Amino acid sequence: MAIFPSKEWLNGLEEKINSDERYAEVAKNWEGDLFFHIESEGNLKEDLTFYLDLWHGKCRKVEFKPDASAYPKPAFTLTASYNNITAILTGKLNPMTAMMTMKLKVSGSMGYMMRNVPTVLDFVRVAGEATEEIL
Amino acid sequence: MQPILRINLTTGTTEEFIIPKEWERDFLGGASLGARILYPFLTKELDPFSPESPLLFLNGPLSGTSGPTTGRFVICGKSPATNLWAESNIGGFWGPELRKAGYDGLWITGKSPSPVFLWIEEGRLEVRNAASVWGKDVYETQEIVKEEIGVKRARVAVIGEAGERGVLYSSICCDNGRMAGRTGLGAVMGSKNLKAIAVYGTKKIIVAHEERYAALRSESNRTLKQSNETRYFHDVGTAGMANFFEYMGSMPSKYYHQGAFPNVDNISGAKMAESILVGFYACQGCVIACGRVVKLDDGAKRKGPEWETIAGFGPNLLIDDLAEITRLGELCDRYGMDTISAANTIGLAVHLFELGKLTKQDTGGLELTWGNFMAVRQLIHMIARREGIGELLSRGSRQFGAAFDAEDEAVQVNGLEVAYHDPRGVSGMALSYATSPRGACHNQSDYFMVELGHIEERIGITYFDRHAQAEKAANVARHQDWRTVSNALVMCIFATIDPNEQVNLINAACDYEWTLEDMMRSGERAWNLKRAINNRMGLTRANDKLPKALLAPYQEGGSAGFVPDLKSMLSAYYESRGWDLETGKPSKNKLLELGLLDIASDLAVNYSSSKTGS
Numbered sequence: 001m002a003i004f005p006s007k008e009w010l011n012g013l014e015e016k017i018n019s020d021e022r023y024a025e026v027a028k029n030w031e032g033d034l035f036f037h038i039e040s041e042g043n044l045k046e047d048l049t050f051y052l053d054l055w056h057g058k059c060r061k062v063e064f065k066p067d068a069s070a071y072p073k074p075a076f077t078l079t080a081s082y083n084n085i086t087a088i089l090t091g092k093l094n095p096m097t098a099m100m101t102m103k104l105k106v107s108g109s110m111g112y113m114m115r116n117v118p119t120v121l122d123f124v125r126v127a128g129e130a131t132e133e134i135l
Numbered sequence: 136m137q138p139i140l141r142i143n144l145t146t147g148t149t150e151e152f153i154i155p156k157e158w159e160r161d162f163l164g165g166a167s168l169g170a171r172i173l174y175p176f177l178t179k180e181l182d183p184f185s186p187e188s189p190l191l192f193l194n195g196p197l198s199g200t201s202g203p204t205t206g207r208f209v210i211c212g213k214s215p216a217t218n219l220w221a222e223s224n225i226g227g228f229w230g231p232e233l234r235k236a237g238y239d240g241l242w243i244t245g246k247s248p249s250p251v252f253l254w255i256e257e258g259r260l261e262v263r264n265a266a267s268v269w270g271k272d273v274y275e276t277q278e279i280v281k282e283e284i285g286v287k288r289a290r291v292a293v294i295g296e297a298g299e300r301g302v303l304y305s306s307i308c309c310d311n312g313r314m315a316g317r318t319g320l321g322a323v324m325g326s327k328n329l330k331a332i333a334v335y336g337t338k339k340i341i342v343a344h345e346e347r348y349a350a351l352r353s354e355s356n357r358t359l360k361q362s363n364e365t366r367y368f369h370d371v372g373t374a375g376m377a378n379f380f381e382y383m384g385s386m387p388s389k390y391y392h393q394g395a396f397p398n399v400d401n402i403s404g405a406k407m408a409e410s411i412l413v414g415f416y417a418c419q420g421c422v423i424a425c426g427r428v429v430k431l432d433d434g435a436k437r438k439g440p441e442w443e444t445i446a447g448f449g450p451n452l453l454i455d456d457l458a459e460i461t462r463l464g465e466l467c468d469r470y471g472m473d474t475i476s477a478a479n480t481i482g483l484a485v486h487l488f489e490l491g492k493l494t495k496q497d498t499g500g501l502e503l504t505w506g507n508f509m510a511v512r513q514l515i516h517m518i519a520r521r522e523g524i525g526e527l528l529s530r531g532s533r534q535f536g537a538a539f540d541a542e543d544e545a546v547q548v549n550g551l552e553v554a555y556h557d558p559r560g561v562s563g564m565a566l567s568y569a570t571s572p573r574g575a576c577h578n579q580s581d582y583f584m585v586e587l588g589h590i591e592e593r594i595g596i597t598y599f600d601r602h603a604q605a606e607k608a609a610n611v612a613r614h615q616d617w618r619t620v621s622n623a624l625v626m627c628i629f630a631t632i633d634p635n636e637q638v639n640l641i642n643a644a645c646d647y648e649w650t651l652e653d654m655m656r657s658g659e660r661a662w663n664l665k666r667a668i669n670n671r672m673g674l675t676r677a678n679d680k681l682p683k684a685l686l687a688p689y690q691e692g693g694s695a696g697f698v699p700d701l702k703s704m705l706s707a708y709y710e711s712r713g714w715d716l717e718t719g720k721p722s723k724n725k726l727l728e729l730g731l732l733d734i735a736s737d738l739a740v741n742y743s744s745s746k747t748g749s
Contacts, residue, residue: 111370
């Protein structure tokens with residue numbers, strides 16, 4: 001467990017995903033990489049990116065602060081302000097509420113996302129559990 | 136707003152009704168204004184099928200202005216299904232066309248001695264013989280009527296065979312299968328021997344502050360187009376949430392007796408997008424385009440089913456074949472029948488067949504087993520023609536259940552069949568269904584969307600756990616008020632726009648200076664008015680209930696073990712509404728606070744507790 005956002009946090013999340021049995025079961029059919037764009041706000045002084053490649057209940061790769069050009073066609077690009085993403089991670093903001101109120105902007109196949117809501121929700125659970133502290 | 140054209144089909148007379156300015160200001164338009172206009176005429180004694188029974192087609196102040204999802208209109212009257220207030224709104228292009236023809240409403244009474252259709256062109260009315268279209272389906276009728284009047288660009292609102300024959304859940308259709316499905320107003324139209332209403336006009340639709348409005352609507356449409364919800368409604372349609380609904384146990388299966396449907400992938404909006412979807416359909420000015428165009432094995436393009444049709448003919452009947460569900464929905468559409476009520480009533484028949492309360496002798500030999508879509512198809516034909524068991528089914532689930540001594544098995548509220556959002560999965564729907572002015576309706580408050588996360592904190596609609604109980608009652612009431620505004624405007628509830636934008640659009644279109652609270656107060660006023668209408672037609676607190684099935688816990692799925700505590704929810708709800716806890720009627724103080732002085736006097740004098748027995 002580590003402080004969000006940090007490279008250690010992202011590595012910890014990768015480890016947590018790959019050892020979490022419930023996530024492995026719920027997300028066994030998920031195929032899609034995620035590119036996160038966190039907009040600076042509050043304690044986050046500049047915009048931040050991180051990347052996760054999720055495949056069949058496992059995490060195949062992560063990268064902290066990648067350039068968007070390194071991943072030109074991720075399955076999903078998720079954009080949120082720092083305060084909103086931390087609210088999601090700490091359970092103060094329901095991830096579906098965040099999506100529906102545009103506090104979390106989603107680019108990618110909405111059909112695939114909606115078909116896999118249990119996976120999305122469980123990913124948020126795992127990410128929350130991998131978060132010890134917020135910056 | 137423009138005048139309403141009053142048409143008496145018995146006498147053939149017409150007159151223009153000028154909407155009082157104070158009614159426009161207090162009730163905006165659409166269903167709210169309709170309630171104000173019809174209040175004196177909707178009595179307990181009124182037979183919805185009598186010539187005196189009014190049928191009011193009405194626009195809202197934003198109809199046809201190319202504002203966000205504002206191509207809609209509403210139809211109001213007294214429901215033959217519930218004997219209560221009826222309203223049903225509908226998209227397509229008909230409402231805006233009526234505006235361009237010079238009217239914002241049609242108020243129809245009387246009964247023609249023979250089938251007719253109305254033709255309104257640039258403010259002129261003709262009553263024409265409908266012999267050529269009587270008995271035709273809703274799509275054929277539109278085409279024939281356009282051919283007869285010689286104006287291909289006309290828009291035509293029609294009923295099908297179900298409406299002609301008085302099926303209590305008959306719909307009114309326009310354009311490509313846009314349906315005013317709920318509360319059976321298609322049967323009221325049929326009872327007047329009125330088959331169709333064609334409209335055409337070229338008049339410019341005027342708003343008070345054109346430039347201001349144009350800028351606001353452009354910005355609002357731009358924002359709407361970019362929203363996540365718009366994208367999934369467009370990409371995967373209203374059935375795009377099927378997996379989510381199933382996951383939460385809010386998708387009723389096996390006539391509300393099974394809390395999980397493992398084959399949900401086969402019937403989801405995503406599945407449709409990957410298989411039979413070939414195009415999209417949008418109502419006038421809409422940037423969402425949630426309408427589906429699909430192609431089946433016969434190669435013909437047709438309307439694709441939306442969520443309620445998919446859930447009703449799918450999980451509800453344990454059918455998981457999307458193509459077959461599409462055909463069943465189309466059959467109902469062609470006959471002009473509401474798919475929610477049709478599928479629900481058929482579901483009750485299958486359920487009673489399983490219980491042994493209904494036999495092959497009753498069904499004319501049909502095996503009403505789960506998943507038997509051939510039998511369902513046959514039943515739809517029989518209902519529309521009111522043949523055999525179809526005659527009983529055509530009266531809706533409440534009467535059908537009663538005919539087999541099983542009224543309590545019918546999943547309906549006050550005669551309107553429950554839609555496919557289960558309150559055991561999303562508890563707020565318990566109040567939505569129990570207190571809706573038109574029976575078990577999901578559109579007077581689509582509170583399930585709030586439960587999924589669509590909150591609106593700017594107007595005080597916040598998030599509660601989906602299984603929270605009485606603590607969410609005031610939130611539900613607030614949401615109902617907001618949706619009442621949408622139904623007054625008449626704006627689609629799929630439009631996820633900022634309420635501030637909504638009030639700005641109203642102010643620019645109507646030359647008001649409303650605040651958000653003024654807008655919400657307008658919704659609350661109309662909600663209370665509709666309640667008062669129902670009170671005077673005999674509704675009491677005892678009507679605010681849920682059917683037995685929804686109060687028994689599921690054994691499986693995402694809502695297993697949970698039931699809403701309706702009694703405590705209702706008490707909290709009445710309290711938040713300022714309604715009498717004993718009678719469920721709006722208190723005099725509440726009505727006065729809302730400026731409904733005459734309604735308060737009327738309820739107090741003519742419809743006191745002792746008189747209605749509540």
